[in-house]
Amino acid sequence: MPFSPWRAVRRAVLPAIIMATAPVTARSVGAQSETAQLVSASLAKLDMGDTAAALSMLKTATDRYPQDPGALYWRGRLLARTSASGVGNTPQRLLAWRLLNRGSKSEADDPRFLFEMGLLRLKTPLLRFEAERFLLRARDIAARVGDSTTQSEAAYELGQIRERRYRTTYHRYSYTGGIFFDQFAALNRMHYVREFLQQSSRPIENAGATERHEAEEMYRAALKANSGHSPSARAMLGLLYDQRRYDEMTSVARPFLRDSTPDARLWFGAALARFRAGDAATATSWFAAGLQRLSTDDRREVLDLGSLLRVGDSTRVAGLADGVRAATVTAFWEAADPLLSTPENEAQLEYYSRVAFTMLNYEDRETAHRSGWRTDRGQVILRYGEPPTVALMPEIITVFWYPETERSFVFSGSLGFTAAVFAGDFRELTEATRAIDPFRLDNLALAHQVDSISHQVARFRGNDASEYEVITAARLDVATLYKGVDLDRSALNWSMRLGSPDRMRLIEEVTVPVTLPSIDNEVMTSAKLIPVGDYRLRMEAYDPGVRNAAARAQVNLALPKMDASKLSSSDILLAQRVADSGRLLRRRSDAALQPIPATTVAQRDTFAVYWENYGLTPDANGDVLAGVKIVITLVEIVRVGNTATRLFGNIVDVVGLSPEGDQTLSISFDRNEPLSGRDRVPMLVNLGLGSAPVGRYRLEITVTDRVSGTRTTSRRDFSLSPFDRPSL
């Protein structure tokens, strides 16, 4: 505001004249009443969002009654709070300072003036160091006069000052090799970050511990003065989390949660603590409560998968109708869940925990418009989790280092400043990384423990064309799941879930007793009648008491509509060899098959191949005549032996000297049999590959209807394992 001599005279002289001429009692009562009205009206304007009108009214009040504390406070506060830091706002800050200073002199016991002056100093370049002095005085006066609100606010601001200091020193590294960290080398040279962290720098022990302690003390003082001061509780959760003080985090948040606080950040912070403490059930409930309390935009952003998908997928998902998008999100999390057998979805909880972490670490008042997960660091955290190593280099560069994937992300701006952004070309690198690997759960222990289940799934026509009979055979490798476990007996839970792509439901659950040490494998076979449609099938084996006893398999199951009048074939089912009974097969059950669970057979083994033909046309005698051609092709040789052998073999493959791609076996025959009222013609053949090379093979069966001349083909990939390897 420009300086006006007339205004100065008016301010100084007019009130003095008015004061001097008016009768004392009437003057003070009238002045108080008018100022109070003006202040009250200006606050009403402020509530409506009309800051300019409020300021104008307050200006009138302070012009008429320059010593009125109410008018001075509110105008000074409004000017102070609407001014930005930086040199450009200096006149406004100066005016605010004068008003507040005048008020503090006349109202020495009112800590609010000093508090606002402290906040004003925080925005003033070169004079920020003074803020602490004013805030300390405000806090002490507030404590003396019993103004718990200002006391807690001042303590909170003091805590924030200390926390900023802490965040600028926490994770600090010092150089040991005499060379500086080179962000360009980090971008371009593989292993640079690993080598630099290991050889040229080292973390400074206890860096920032004193500041953290002081910040915590201030937040505790704020909460002691005003137990409902949620910003202090929120800030404290961030400090406590850094030290893994999960129990204390819960105890700080609990009174707020008990009162059903609308502060979503507190719910998220407390849920993060419970999840990290291993209490997933409580975490699930508290995250849900936190989500409900987020603003609509924030909630939508957190719930949608935008940050966790590749850019193209993200755009596609965003463009879906609400219902379809919700189904897609559900399906995503169901697929990401390491084990559906556990009551909670650990993948989703980990994601929410990452959101909570970004809330606690990358948000403050200055960036209140920007949620933590939207920051550059927040986006990296959402996708890849909290970095196992964070290094703050002396030249104010922050490095996130993920050793497991050898990935690093470099930010300029220290941890203490919320505005840290990608350094150099790291934004482009991050986008490139996102295109390859948009979401990882490396820090989720359960995700590492889950093994895969070998399985075979085959689809056959059901009782009619509207349903399928789906055969699943899965091998539970008990010896591997319980390897090294020091236990005499246990119980393995086997479960199968089936459902539409967006929601699976439990269809089978079995508890398999396990006596250890075990070298046996359990084979789980099932046959289910399933209506036509698109499904996902999930099989899981899980023993919650044993660290590595967890395995899963997931299959997308397409069961298209069948045309009973057309020739078609079922999937090919690989099974243990069975003797040909000579009887006419009517259904699969007639063959008494034992499906091979892993679609792996051993060299020199004989195995059965079973499939069903539908829609074969009978001739005049009621017989069907089918030409069958079975071809087995070697797709890929799996080299075994030492490195030299494997290398040589692979070169031979490349130049085309090996049998890769050759047809290992080809059989053709005609089958003539009566239809006898059957709705299908099952066929069973026993095959053996002798000492064919170990590798991956493709079995292709083509059936030609000799009557109608139509043909149909089915394929099945399988593996051939070495002869000495035990096989089912």
Added chain:
Amino acid sequence: MAMLAAVSLALPCLSSVTLAQTAVEQKVDRRVRYAVTGALAGAVLAGGFHFASDRGRSAGNCRPASCALPFLSLSGAISGVFIARELDAAKRAATPRVGESDRYRLTGTKLAASPESFDIRDSLIAAVSDSGVVILSAAEQPRALRRRAAGLNGLNLIAFRLDEPSVLIGGTSALYSTGVETGTVTRLLGGSVSAIATSPTGWLSASGRMVHVAAGLTRDSVELPALVLSAHFDATGRRWWVGTENSLVEITMRDARAALGQQLDASAPVRAITSSDEWIAVAHGESGVSAWRRSTLREGVINTVRLQGEPRFAFDVAFAHGELFIAAGTDGLFRAALDPAARILGVSRQLPFVTLLRTDGLGRLWVGDRLRSELVRVDKP
């Protein structure tokens, strides 16, 4: 020149005084002392510059007296103030809020992961962590002897059985038992275990609200109205205690039947229980510590002794050397007296995150440190 030097000293001194309005006199002194020392160091450097520059004749634009002296002395004084502030803050952080500052002789052994629970019997320590169970020697220099219960998930409780050479292990999936020396782990009970304790004749295990008691060959269960969080066998009174979300409950075993006995109102969750010849004490987490004098338990009016406010969070409690020790997490190891009134005697901040406490047969205190993943024997110096 003198004037400039005086100004350069006065400015930081003034700022140190104003900045430290709440500081005690000694802290102000430190700041002044450091400011003066810094200013003098700056002045010495300026003097050096004076001679090095041929008494200022080859000094260029920055003359020793008019430029180097005020600049260096002012910089030195400001640096002194800030160093003093840091030292003050570090001292404040290390100073206990209540009681004396205790220092002990610590003898520790590193574990593979943060200990969740540990127990001591004779010369052996059994500790359970994320990476399984480890048996250690409780000798003068503790060391790991062997690993047990490999590959099991969610183990978080352990207690030596006193009726046989084995350990009882509780986890999120089951209650197990295994020999101290050899043998595989045997599953005793299914379900998540929230508390275990052992006595010379048996053991007690809690799952949710259900308490299972085994004595000799007999076993029985009893249900409590609230979730059980902790358990303890009181060797002096020869009875079981279990802690719930708001009370301490006695469990009796008579004629092979488990039953609820005396109930003490704790008014807060009971995280850990300990007992001495005279007292029974419990840790409540953020609600502090409660204790009951054993002799008053059978009287009509039971007097509860409470320690509240400090420590801010009580993780565990143990009696040693006639005093009550409290594991207070990052606040350290608290030492308290209960008689004639409950009060904190001292605090040791030597360990960064004290969460577990046990006393061995010789009355020595052992501490589990979560941050350093250590088991530490705490001896008076």
